Amino acid sequence: MHHSFHPPQRTLMGPGPSDVPPRVLAALAQPTIGHLDPCFIELMDAIKKQLQYVFQTDNPLTLPISAPGSAGMEACFVNLVSPGDTVIVCQNGVFGGRMKENVERCGATAVMVEDAWGKPVDVDKVAAAFSAHPQASLLAFVHAETSTGARSDAAALCALARENRALSIVDSVTGLAGIPVAVDAWGADAVYSGTQKCLSCVPGISPVTFSPRAVERILSRSHKVQSWFLDMQLVMAYWDGDSKRAYHHTAPVNAMYALHESLLMVEEEGLAAGHARHRRNHEALVAGLGAIGLEMAVAPEHRLPQLNAVCIPEGVDDASVRSTLLAEFDLEIGAGLGALAGKTWRIGLMGHSSRPRNVFTCLSALESILSRQGAISVAPGSAITAARSTYGADDQAH
Amino acid sequence: MHHSFHPPQRTLMGPGPSDVPPRVLAALAQPTIGHLDPCFIELMDAIKKQLQYVFQTDNPLTLPISAPGSAGMEACFVNLVSPGDTVIVCQNGVFGGRMKENVERCGATAVMVEDAWGKPVDVDKVAAAFSAHPQASLLAFVHAETSTGARSDAAALCALARENRALSIVDSVTGLAGIPVAVDAWGADAVYSGTQKCLSCVPGISPVTFSPRAVERILSRSHKVQSWFLDMQLVMAYWDGDSKRAYHHTAPVNAMYALHESLLMVEEEGLAAGHARHRRNHEALVAGLGAIGLEMAVAPEHRLPQLNAVCIPEGVDDASVRSTLLAEFDLEIGAGLGALAGKTWRIGLMGHSSRPRNVFTCLSALESILSRQGAISVAPGSAITAARSTYGADDQAH
Known part of the structure; x- marks a missing residue:
């Protein structure tokens, strides 16, 4: 390689690094x-x-x-x-x-x-x-x-x-x-x-x-x-x-x-406000995923709002979904690790990545890819509609 | 501290980091x-x-x-x-x-x-x-x-x-x-x-x-x-x-x-060309230091061109010279370490710091400070004149 390296501009929703x-x-x-x-x-x-x-x-x-x-x-x-x-x-x-x-x-x-x-x-x-x-x-x-x-x-x-x-x-x-x-x-x-x-x-x-x-x-x-x-x-x-x-x-x-x-x-944000933000975006993501039939891998009371393990639906190819997210949307989500490899995705909403914009982008992209693969059958926009409904009026602006 | 940190713009001629x-x-x-x-x-x-x-x-x-x-x-x-x-x-x-x-x-x-x-x-x-x-x-x-x-x-x-x-x-x-x-x-x-x-x-x-x-x-x-x-x-x-x-x-x-x-x-520069550059700037620095009576701590055949240990003249206060360099010229040179603490300065000419501009800046600053402290008595510009004479015509442009 004899030229400078210029990375693509990703949206980072894996298990880290998060968007800087x-x-x-x-x-x-x-x-x-x-x-x-x-x-x-x-x-x-x-x-x-x-x-x-x-x-x-x-x-x-x-x-x-x-x-x-x-x-x-x-x-x-x-x-x-x-x-x-x-x-x-x-x-x-x-x-x-x-x-x-x-x-x-x-x-x-x-x-x-x-x-x-x-x-x-x-x-x-x-x-x-x-x-x-x-x-x-x-x-x-x-x-x-x-x-x-x-x-x-x-x-x-x-x-x-x-x-x-x-x-x-x-x-x-x-x-x-x-x-x-x-x-x-x-x-x-x-x-x-x-x-x-x-x-x-x-x-x-x-x-x-x-x-x-x-x-x-x-x-x-x-x-x-x-x-x-x-x-x-x-x-x-x-x-x-x-x-x-x-x-x-x-x-x-x-x-x-x-x-x-x-x-x-x-x-500047304050720790408590930051925690609340992580929680709100998590709730929106979970609602949106639920609307398109995706289930969470961890029980509600033990979930980390910043790292969402999602069960990969039966018959869906883990790697092809993640590579399509990357190719079409410049969006990174995480694979499962160890015992959970191939069974879960890990969707990070960490720090600056914990934003409604990221929630919407990820839900919209997943809905599109899984629909095209025939893995789900929902009305277009179902995921985002469900996610939006969880936010208060203030959040919509962000 | 509730505001962003903005570092000063230093010229780095210590033992590292060098100018990036x-x-x-x-x-x-x-x-x-x-x-x-x-x-x-x-x-x-x-x-x-x-x-x-x-x-x-x-x-x-x-x-x-x-x-x-x-x-x-x-x-x-x-x-x-x-x-x-x-x-x-x-x-x-x-x-x-x-x-x-x-x-x-x-x-x-x-x-x-x-x-x-x-x-x-x-x-x-x-x-x-x-x-x-x-x-x-x-x-x-x-x-x-x-x-x-x-x-x-x-x-x-x-x-x-x-x-x-x-x-x-x-x-x-x-x-x-x-x-x-x-x-x-x-x-x-x-x-x-x-x-x-x-x-x-x-x-x-x-x-x-x-x-x-x-x-x-x-x-x-x-x-x-x-x-x-x-x-x-x-x-x-x-x-x-x-x-x-x-x-x-x-x-x-x-x-x-x-x-x-x-x-x-x-x-891009090529390793050999880079080594030659480090050598040329070292020779210029040594000539300039010699012109104002400063001696090197290491014998010529064992010197690293990128890191120049200079004997601190008798009666000169190590710390005050270095802090004046920093305050007046935003210029960092290194202190002696361990057995050489207080006895030597370490002047780095490493990588991007190995430039005639840095050599001249450092020589000029040292000549000025040591003259004002009465530690040396030379005609103004002596150090740079000696340093310049070691460079070929091509180097002057850099």
Whole structure:
């Protein structure tokens, strides 16, 4: 390839990345400055405060890891797990399995609590696991399962960990800013997320937060963290505003410009208003899908409004529908993962992608393609009509 | 902070990041697409080929790690080192010390070969270390020491590793595209770099390449790689063009746009022409500094043209000069690191920063500040006059 790359302009309604607003892209492209520049240090401090707001926490150790969400996950495990530890890991989708991998690669034992994909984590099973393994020092679970669209009860699970004198690690990659993530109210000890979901920033960065209890465990480790890059004692010395910054790595400066701008947009809207918006667009999508006979894979009370797992109707070819959406509408939706591959689509309404315009575009496109394939038989416009009826008068304008 | 962040427009002449060309920033800000989008897969394939060119290698396993250079370093170590291994680590600056940390965190023993900061690695000492530790399975060294500006003889060191049936890990974060990095000609086994130095891309990504011998060692491991995020068996399944992509993590899509554009600029200029440009601007800088009495910290034959360590004259306050450069000229140069803190400045002429305009700006600013501080006494314009005289007629135009 000897020419510049120019991507198509997609509408991103998969499991992430979500649509990135033009003002975030504009922030991203501002001139690079040095990562030790006094102006950059100010930006780091601002981002820490912004992240405390979206995580709803006062944790001083709240910052963006300079790598994707899977590195954020690893940062939580390698810092809080020591060889020989027992960790209770809940699995109800892809990411619980990745947590197990992390635990085992730390030389610890993972006690698995398994639930069906698409179901939330069963709190009673976790309580039973603590009874059977009282030595467990950690509980790890996924708040918002990106592979299934199911939400688990983070408050109850974090409380259970505390009752059992264990710390909690919470994956809220897909949750943050789409549904309430109340780190302090939950009493969560380590929570990681990603920039490319409901924050609608470019992919590549992982916001994390550690409670004072988690910091205490990190500082009292007798065994060095196995990752130098993700060693939070080193990372915190780089990000700490109170003392002289210790050089650790070169921060991804431009990605930080973008993250700051996307967090500013969350602040401007307000977290509660953002959650309500995610809910309204979700309800419209579900109504529209229902009008053309498509069913949701997750029970209503456990659904993530920002990630909608939809059952693929019998006889419909998963891949051909998705490639037609891409070819005709420049519209990306997600395939099923793991146990749900070929059985579900995952329609993301995350961050800037959570807009009536995206709901309407997706419903209209799906209705058109499935009708042409003979998979459904409805009056043209059925999906949008049903979706529109769920919005209030104010929403129509957006 | 409740407003957008707008960085100052700096001229970046520190140890990185270097100035990012406007066309790379423009590429960065293009609309985000999905990381599994067919167009993104094409971009990934293109970037792999581009990286093979800049690394001068046919290694199929050549790709960008989705995190900064220190994660690229860690990727090399965690994949090639197993617990109980003996690794010979050369240290002649900051980054050899970081390699030692990596080796030890892998449960292996680091045999240190130390040289003074600012000197190259002594090949004879390394040969002696292999004689004393014939079981050593790896040799790790820094080709281009970012902390001192010294270049080591990568070809000789890689050959020595092969003679001793060891693999080699080479840090060329600052070397790549500024001086020849000939991975196949050297017979190097694992080389990592960074995007924010002579590639003049935004910081945050680490290009790496692994030889077939290194891949063989990775595939024959009996002990799982301790990092899930950096496990090359998983990463290569995500980046491999020959089979179905296995989801691993979400690639930093926009950073890949920028990386592609910066690599395209390297291709357009040609590696050899780029190396010559780095050399010419270095010679001009050295001549100019010499004219105002500033001495280089590294002997001429070992100097990196892209990173110039300059001795701070007796009685001159390091920090005040650098902060005046920043305040008056928006010009960033680097402080000394570690053993050289307060003793040297590091002036980067990397990638897009390696331009006569930057050389002149820096010389003029330093001459002005040091004259005003009474540290030097020269006729105004001395530095630039000396620098200009080193350029040929063609260069004056740039």
